[in-house]
């Protein structure tokens with residue numbers, strides 16, 4: 427069996443949830459969209475059931491998968507519905523839709539709810555991606571409040587730059603949000619992971635934790651308060667010693683500077699490892715740090731073996747405990763979110779302790 431394995435430490439997920447909830451205060455949604463950032467949404471939801479105050483997903487398909495697996499916690503649809511007919515499913519499965527534009531608001535008002543619905547009303551406080559403009563927000567809120575089928579409205583907004591605490595934009599977005607809805611009453615939700623960790627002013631009734639739940643700091647680097655949930659590992663399945671001046675891999679882009687022991691490992695860009703990770707990107711072999719050399723291929727890549735490495739059969743960590751995923755992301759010019767979401771073809775092994 428190909429040895430590429432994503433070890434998913436569900437006890438780390440629970441630890442991170444508890445840490446983030448304590449930081450934020452109030453209630454905290456665990457964001458499980460995109461298959462729980464590549465970790466497996468159902469398994470993550472099951473691990474957090476009874477602990478998490480609720481879950482958030484991008485779209486109704488993701489919510490229905492959780493309901494089909496028996497998950498009964500509140501589930502927020504972060505993008506709302508994509509067509510009006512989805513409100514009937516949201517009703518049947520007790521989902522909480524975000525309303526972020528006029529047609530979603532009107533369709534929600536036209537639908538005859540069988541049971542009271544909780545709505546999350548989204549404001550565009552400056553990110554300019556989705557949500558009602560501040561000057562239209564109170565009217566949208568009023569329309570919902572006049573609807574007897576609407577049980578509760580949670581005010582929400584999303585930050586553009588919460589992971590860059592040196593910028594003013596988050597403070598400006600908070601001020602815009604408070605000015606537009608501070609007088610309306612009701613619960614509020616502002617903070618994603620970065621805001622939970624770096625912007626105390628953004629901590630309100632509900633937080634929404636995604637990336638940090640999986641143990642990656644949204645600010646880059648490592649954060650000792652968080653435990654990495656995924657550990658992606660594989661094995662060396664071939665080795666050779668090359669003399670100085672020999673090329674390695676596609677494009678012959680890497681030339682050995684001296685005699686080099688090269689290990690071939692089972693992981694490539696078809697598994698979600700970033701093709702743009704250059705020679706020098708970190709890996710850990712038998713627990714000690716080494717580097718990638720040569721280009722990442724579809725199914726394989728090559729690593730530098732030191733004398734103390736076993737070689738054939740050595741375990742290689744792509745990211746996890748010794749190599750932080752943010753290091754790989756930085757080397758490849760991307761973010762941990764993208765790396766995690768892209769993992770595929772690996773064997774997923776779920777661990778609980």
Ligand SMILES: Cc1ncc(COP(=O)(O)O)c(C=O)c1O
Pocket residue numbers: 457504584617618619620634635636637638644
């Ligand atoms: C509306 C909303 N809230 C919360 C999150 C979670 O963000 P993060 O993973 O940065 O914690 C996202 C992610 O994109 C989002 O779109």
